[in-house]
Amino acid sequence: MGLTMPILAEGSINLLAVNPGLLIWTAITFLTVLVVLYFTAWKTIIKAIDERNDRIEADIEKGKEVREKAEALLREYEQKLNTAKEEAHHIMDESRKDAIAQRDKILEDARNEAEKISKRIEAEIEQAKVKALDELEHTAVDMAAKVIEAVFKNAVTADNHRAIAERELKNIKN
Amino acid sequence: MFSLLTQMIPNSEAHTSPATDAVHGEVLAPAVEHVAHHAEEAFSVTSLITHHLSDAVLWPLQIAGFDMSITKRVVMMWIVSFLMLAIFIPAARFIVRKVYSRPGRFSGAVEMLVGFVRNGIAADTMGKDGKVYVPYLLTLFFFILFSNLLGLFPPMGELVHFVAVQTGMAAPMDAHAPATEAPLALKLWPGITSTGDLSVTGALAGISLLVIFVSGFAFQGIGFIKNIVPKGIPAPLWILMWPLEFIGIFTKAFALAVRLLANMTAGHMLLLVLMGFIFQYQNYGVATASYVGSVGIFMLELLVAFLQAYIFVLLTALFVAGAQHRH
Numbered sequence: 001m002g003l004t005m006p007i008l009a010e011g012s013i014n015l016l017a018v019n020p021g022l023l024i025w026t027a028i029t030f031l032t033v034l035v036v037l038y039f040t041a042w043k044t045i046i047k048a049i050d051e052r053n054d055r056i057e058a059d060i061e062k063g064k065e066v067r068e069k070a071e072a073l074l075r076e077y078e079q080k081l082n083t084a085k086e087e088a089h090h091i092m093d094e095s096r097k098d099a100i101a102q103r104d105k106i107l108e109d110a111r112n113e114a115e116k117i118s119k120r121i122e123a124e125i126e127q128a129k130v131k132a133l134d135e136l137e138h139t140a141v142d143m144a145a146k147v148i149e150a151v152f153k154n155a156v157t158a159d160n161h162r163a164i165a166e167r168e169l170k171n172i173k174n
Numbered sequence: 175m176f177s178l179l180t181q182m183i184p185n186s187e188a189h190t191s192p193a194t195d196a197v198h199g200e201v202l203a204p205a206v207e208h209v210a211h212h213a214e215e216a217f218s219v220t221s222l223i224t225h226h227l228s229d230a231v232l233w234p235l236q237i238a239g240f241d242m243s244i245t246k247r248v249v250m251m252w253i254v255s256f257l258m259l260a261i262f263i264p265a266a267r268f269i270v271r272k273v274y275s276r277p278g279r280f281s282g283a284v285e286m287l288v289g290f291v292r293n294g295i296a297a298d299t300m301g302k303d304g305k306v307y308v309p310y311l312l313t314l315f316f317f318i319l320f321s322n323l324l325g326l327f328p329p330m331g332e333l334v335h336f337v338a339v340q341t342g343m344a345a346p347m348d349a350h351a352p353a354t355e356a357p358l359a360l361k362l363w364p365g366i367t368s369t370g371d372l373s374v375t376g377a378l379a380g381i382s383l384l385v386i387f388v389s390g391f392a393f394q395g396i397g398f399i400k401n402i403v404p405k406g407i408p409a410p411l412w413i414l415m416w417p418l419e420f421i422g423i424f425t426k427a428f429a430l431a432v433r434l435l436a437n438m439t440a441g442h443m444l445l446l447v448l449m450g451f452i453f454q455y456q457n458y459g460v461a462t463a464s465y466v467g468s469v470g471i472f473m474l475e476l477l478v479a480f481l482q483a484y485i486f487v488l489l490t491a492l493f494v495a496g497a498q499h500r501h
Contacts, residue, residue, distance in 0.1 A: 013224050015439060019373045021242045022229065026251060026368075026377035033255045034313040041262035042309035045288055048266075048273040055274070 143172045217264075219450035220222040226446055229371055229441060230353035232361045245354070246364035247371050253363065254320040264315075291315050291487065299491040303393075303498055307491065310385060313500065314378065316485040321368040322438060322479030329365020369482075370438040379431035382490040386423065390425060390497030425494055430486055437482045441475040 147168045233244040265284040269277070277285055291312050296304030335357045338344035347357055356364075368374050390398035402419040403412050448468040452461045 013228050014433065016372055018376060019241075019245070019371070020231065020372035021235075021240070022245055022247055022371060023377045023380075024242065025248045027381065028376045029248075029255055030317055030378060030381065033258055033317060034310060035260060036359070037262055037313055038309045040259075041266040042288075044266040044270050045262075045285070046292070046308060048270045049285065049288070049292075052273050066239045108402075125296055 146172070215317050217453045219447060219454060222450050222453075223443055223446045226366070227370060227442060229366065230364075232353055232356070232364065234354060246366040247368045247374060249361065249364055250324055250368045251321065251374070254317060254324060254368065255378075256357040257320055257324075258316055260315075269410070287316075288312060295484075295488050295491050299488070299495040302496065304491065304495070307385070307389075307494060310489050311491060314382075314490065315483050318369055318378065318434065318486050319480060319483035321374070321438075322483060323369060323476070324365075325367025325438060325442065326475055326479065329360070329363055331360040331363035332365060334359040367438050367442060369434050369440060372435050375431040375434040378434075378486070379427040382430060382486075382493070383424065385490070386427070386493050388496045389494050393498040394500065397500075398497065405500060423493075426489070430489055434482050434486055437478055441471065441478055445471050445475065 060095060147165065150168050191357045191397055229245045229247045231243040231245050232249060233243055235242045262284065265281055268281040269285060271395070272278075272281070292308050295315075296308045296311055300307065335344060339346050339361065340359075344357055344359075347360070348355075353361075387398075399420075402423065403415045407415060445468050448464045448471060455461075
């Protein structure tokens with residue numbers, strides 16, 4: 001490994017021989033590369049990858065959160081929807097009941113009214129009947145009085161009183 | 175391994191032929207002729223391996239009387255460093271600019287590798303405490319990975335020089351001349367595995383060792399030195415075990431260095447031997463078998479390059495994690 005080593009070396013090689021100059025050059029070269037790359041490459045690459053990893057992690061975390069929130073919202077809406085459905089059913093039932101009650105009431109009222117009307121009519125008829133009978137009675141009495149008067153005004157004989165009565169009756173009838 | 179032919183012709187006279195500087199197999203026939211012609215200087219697999227696995231000084235340099243020469247491995251390390259800067263600085267910009275959008279192929283690949291070191295190594299071994307070590311582990315991982323991979327890559331300098339010689343723009347080189355006198359193209363991209371040397375892997379393991387000690391003291395204070403022995407050990411045993419555990423720390427680091435070195439060297443040696451057979455036997459049957467075998471081994475080496483970088487960094491992280499808490 002001397003200075004005069006020809007391009008075509010002869011002899012043997014000693015694998016365990018150490019060349020101190022080469023050793024020092026190695027250390028210098030390696031450490032220089034380490035320092036230069038530390039500031040120009042490794043630091044930036046590691047920082048960039050770290051930042052990206054952090055961001056991806058944060059994104060995943062956020063995604064999970066958003067999903068949970070969405071699921072909670074969905075549950076809430078489903079619950080609300082169910083409640084609304086129940087309420088609607090309830091309202092419909094209630095309205096049906098109300099309608100039925102209303103109908104029944106209307107029918108009842110109508111029936112009552114009809115009954116009332118028919119009763120009133122009956123009463124009126126009764127009243128008219130009573131009045132008519134009353135009038136008829138009065139008329140009959142008047143007629144009787146007139147007949148009696150007429151009878152007493154003419155000399156009543158056995159022959160004519162029959163004719164007189166018939167004539168008077170005829171008058172009344174007319 | 176991509177300059178097999180240049181070594182096959184050890185004779186300077188051979189360089190008068192353009193075929194002698196051939197890098198690839200397309201000029202096999204004339205080269206073979208030359209070898210046959212210079213039968214007295216037979217092709218040697220040993221010298222081939224020695225040449226490819228040995229470091230060589232390209233630019234001698236003395237600093238305060240200390241040999242700090244720029245060798246082939248130093249240049250390759252600088253190419254590795256340059257590639258790392260050229261890849262990761264723009265990648266960082268891309269990633270930062272489009273951090274929240276779908277990553278492109280380039281930044282996506284970088285992000286994946288960074289994530290692999292960060293999560294698969296640092297976080298898995300040290301948990302939250304691993305964060306501080308990520309830049310170091312990333313640099314270590316890519317430094318080793320790129321060094322390993324570039325060792326499998328053809329030496330660009332040699333290819334450029336070959337083209338230059340073919341077009342008459344450069345003079346053929348003298349294979350026996352010292353590497354310091356090699357053409358500039360060859361010096362600029364000499365093509366060698368930096369991690370195939372104990373000096374390099376040792377320096378990296380030494381830095382790992384330093385990190386282990388620093389984090390041990392940072393997390394456990396001075397007690398770290400006492401706490402290297404597991405809890406609940408009786409005093410007499412403790413006295414026996416402490417030196418073992420203490421030496422163990424260094425052994426682990428040494429093993430790191432040797433494991434990487436051995437893996438890188440063994441694979442390359444196997445490739446060189448397989449390809450060397452072609453020139454040794456000069457037989458179509460052997461050549462075919464060698465070719466198929468070396469393609470297979472090359473694929474395996476690609477995997478090993480990645481695997482060894484991973485193992486080095488993973489073990490470093492594990493040792494650091496071990497130093498942080500008493501076990």
